[in-house]
Amino acid sequence: MIEFAETASCRNFGITVLGSGSKGNSSVIHGTKGNFLLDAGFSAKELAARMEDRDIDPCSIQAILVTHAHQDHTKGCRVFGKKYNIPVYIQQETYLELKEHYEKYAPEEDVVLITPGSAFDCCGVHIEPFEISHDVAALAYIFQVEDHKIGYATDLGWMSPLVKRKLHDSQILILESNYDPVKLRNSGRPISTIRRIMGRQGHLSNDEAMSSLGDLITRNTRKIVFAHISQECNDRVLVNDLAMKQLADLNREDILVEIASQSTPLETMWMKV
Ligand SMILES: [Zn+2]
Ligand SMILES: [Zn+2]
Structure with missing residues (x-):
């Protein structure tokens, strides 16, 4: 069972969600x-x-990893x-897409090309990017230090067998729970936009996120952060309620749940390695 660290001396593997x-x-x-x-x-x-x-020195950041080209992931x-x-x-x-459509966000130099399925190391963390289904080329990631694992997947229209396999057994899981289908249908958005979001190359609904939990969590899972919550077509309280119900059904009320915010960074989640 993983030990969640409280003291500074134990703070050696973790994640701070700055916003989602x-x-x-x-x-x-x-x-x-390093970070x-x-x-x-x-x-x-x-x-x-x-x-x-969150008391993190920006000068401590040693690299940027990108999931996909959309500007809500690449602006800075x-x-x-x-x-x-x-x-x-x-x-x-993704790099070529940025150069073509979002030139002002494309990195100018020091670009390291990565490939889904090919693992690499950075700051003492073993990193594996893997493919997810979105309307542009997109990656999710698992981060591992020894047997401690953080899984991170947002902007995916489908919980594929590969995604389930990769995210399985994460101690900390960050998972998209983008929209409530009723709110999305009643949002007044163009039907083509609604179809895109609901499609296999769009985003995960609350139901899709919740129903996947049974395949993802194990006895090692300690915390789940639901992320990329739509501000117009979802509700953070609703996501929290659905998560509590789902985890109760799975007899896993011990798992901590947090809902990522667009405006406010979350507290850092640490693991003792
Ligand atoms: Zn996004
Ligand atoms: Zn996206």
């Missing part, structure tokens, strides 16, 4: 040899402010990467 939602996504992964960012979907200034809010990539002189890990398709 359609207006920006970014988390700091704290490794045994790196997973997505940089806020301006460089906003990223630094959110880090400082270029400027933050350049300002702190750090490499950006990105898959080729």
Whole structure:
């Protein structure tokens, strides 16, 4: 069973969700040899402010890892990467897409091309990107230090067998729970947008996220953060209620639940390695 660390001396593997939602996504992964960012979907200034809010020195960030090209994941990539002189890990398709559609967010130099399924190490963390189904090339990640694992998946339209296999047995799981289908249908959005979000290349609904938990959690799972909550088509209280009910049905009321916020960073979740 994993031990959650409380004291500074034990703080050697963890995650701080700086914010999540359609207006920006970014988390700091704290490794045994330093910190790196997973997505940089806020301006460089906003990223630094959110880090400082959680007592994280922006100068401690040693790399940026990118999930996909959408601007809510890449807005600060270029400027933050350049300002702190750090490499950006990105898959080729995403890099080319950024260059074509969001040129001002594309990293200028120090680009490290990564491939889904090919693991690499950064800041003492073993990292494995894997493919998820979205309307652009997109990655989810697992982060491991020894037998401790953080799984992170947002912006996916389908909980594929690969995703289930990879996220299985995470001690800390960050999982999208994007929309409530009724709220989405009644949102007044164009039908094509609604279909895109609900489709296999869109986002995970609350029901899809909750019903997958039985396949993902194990006795090692300690915490689940539901993320990328739609501000218009979902409700953080509703997501929390659904999660509590689902975990009660699974006899796992011991698992801590948090709902990521668009505006406020969460407390850092630490594991003792
Ligand atoms: Zn997104
Ligand atoms: Zn996206």
